[in-house]
Amino acid sequence: MKSVWVYSESDSVSNEVAAAAAEVAKGAGLDVQVIELGEARQGVSSPGGKLLIKGSVRNGDSAGAASSAIAKAAAELQPAAVLLGATRTGREIASRLAAKLRVGCMAEITKVATDGTALSGERSVFAGKVVARVSCPLPAVATVKVGAYPRLTAGSASVSEKEVGVVTDQVKVLSREKKTAGAVDLKSAKVIVSAGRGVKKKEDLPMLEELAKEMHGALGCSRPLSSDLGWLPEEHHIGLTGVTVKPDLYLAIGISGQLQHVAGMKDSKVVASINTDKDAPMFQASDYGIIGDLYLVVPALRKALAARG
Ligand SMILES: Cc1cc2nc3c(=O)[nH]c(=O)nc-3n(C[C@H](O)[C@H](O)[C@H](O)COP(=O)(O)OP(=O)(O)OC[C@H]3O[C@@H](n4cnc5c(N)ncnc54)[C@H](O)[C@@H]3O)c2cc1C
CATH class of the missing domain: 3.40.50.1220 (TPP-binding domain)
Incomplete structure (x- = not known):
């Protein structure tokens, strides 16, 4: 069965995009696979299963590395669509990924669906005054606007694995700092x-x-x-x-x-x-x-x- 893949470096945004993917998959004979890079995250849920992409790349790594790892796995497993959260990093991963896979990319979608041949969506343009309807033949990549879908609540999901090995990237992560209290939600x-x-x-x-x-x-x-x-x-x-x-x-x-x-x-x-x-x-x-x-x-x-x- 073909899958709709979901990825975001942010746990909460991943749960929103998973809700969008569940809607896309419903009725189109697709299943949902939430992508994890390097390790599975507890706060990330899936209405289907999870696909753990193993190799040198971790959740939260640079857009270049994340897009390369996802592209390697996608080239082999052929998902019907890849949905990403429209965060700053998510936008960059989406455009890089679409270029690597040579497929279309739709940005900042607020409502997403498929008829099995194309991914379609709505996006707000002219500062919210107009809703544009866009579509792209499958396979396709899209970013889902943050806040457009309610988050799925965390739950357990079966995890399958795909090894993609070492992915080279021009960006070297020197250190990571967790956002401390005070970060606004x-x-x-x-x-x-x-x-x-x-x-x-x-x-x-x-x-x-x-x-x-x-x-x-x-x-x-x-x-x-x-x-x-x-x-x-x-x-x-x-x-x-x-x-x-x-x-x-x-x-x-x-x-x-x-x-x-x-x-x-x-x-x-x-x-x-x-x-x-x-x-x-x-x-x-x-x-x-x-x-x-x-x-x-x-x-x-x-x-x-x-x-x-
Ligand atoms: C491509 C693009 C994207 C943008 N995206 C965003 C966006 O995402 N979010 C965003 O906010 N803006 C965005 N902007 C900027 C936007 O156009 C406005 O410039 C901005 O929202 C104005 O911010 P403001 O209302 O705080 O300031 P101002 O427009 O300067 O308004 C200040 C207001 O405060 C009032 N005021 C002054 N003194 C007092 C006082 N003592 N007590 C009470 N009221 C007072 C004034 O009457 C005035 O209405 C974008 C612009 C562009 C071109």
């Missing part, structure tokens, strides 16, 4: 307090961080705060080029609401915003709005929350 946060350029200086961010904590939520931001100013790490940045989030409550503070930002949070259940400009587009994407200065509104909000206990 915006995708599972029920409440997100999001900071924009209305925040005047980095030293003012703790005020919003405290508010997020008091609301049992996480701190997100618009792109300028992470990519341009470097006040927060990239994983906090929400939008077209950042994380897609769907919290119960999204509180946008000092964010103008440009299309590229809204594209990443428009599916939040309730959106509230604080902005001095009554015409800020963010208000149009909001259920509730406060026209006011964040330096007055945020302390007042914190005081009100503290009074409620």
Whole structure:
């Protein structure tokens, strides 16, 4: 039986892509194989089995090495499709892999399916204003947008093995550091307090961080705060080029609401915003709005929350 392969260097993203693969396989007579490089990970689940690709490459190795190892195994085992998480590394692995296998590659797919002859998908274009339907003959490679599918919960899966031997790579991994506490997980946060350029200086961010904590939520931001100013790490940045989030409550503070930002949070259940400009587009994407200065509104909000206990 032909398989749909799944790979992501991130456990949680792999579980999302596995959910997408399960949908693709359903009804098309395919099974799902979650790829592991070098060693099986406990937090990674599969609705089918796992394929452990053994050799010199490990989960999390460079895109060049990972794509070479997967390509070697795919050349022999001939999967119907390979789905990867659209993370920074995942995008690079996908394009390299498609080039090595000489097959088509679709990017940032939000809904993926197959009729057995082609892989088809939907992708959001023009900052979420238009949904494009794309398709590619099988075999094909695609990246699945992070946050588009709910994660499969971890469970045990049968593991088969494929030895691909030593894969040479121009990148040499010198050391690895695990991300320490403090790393934000915006995708599972029920409440997100999001900071924009209305925040005047980095030293003012703790005020919003405290508010997020008091609301049992996480701190997100618009792109300028992470990519341009470097006040927060990239994983906090929400939008077209950042994380897609769907919290119960999204509180946008000092964010103008440009299309590229809204594209990443428009599916939040309730959106509230604080902005001095009554015409800020963010208000149009909001259920509730406060026209006011964040330096007055945020302390007042914190005081009100503290009074409620
Ligand atoms: C290809 C491309 C991709 C992009 N991807 C993303 C993306 O993924 N995510 C993203 O966020 N952006 C993205 N951008 C950038 C985007 O277009 C906007 O420039 C950005 O979202 C603006 O960030 P902002 O709203 O924080 O800042 P601004 O647009 O500068 O808005 C600041 C807002 O704060 C308000 N304000 C000012 N002072 C106060 C105060 N004291 N109290 C309350 N409100 C106040 C202002 O009225 C204003 O509305 C992308 C751009 C491009 C070209």
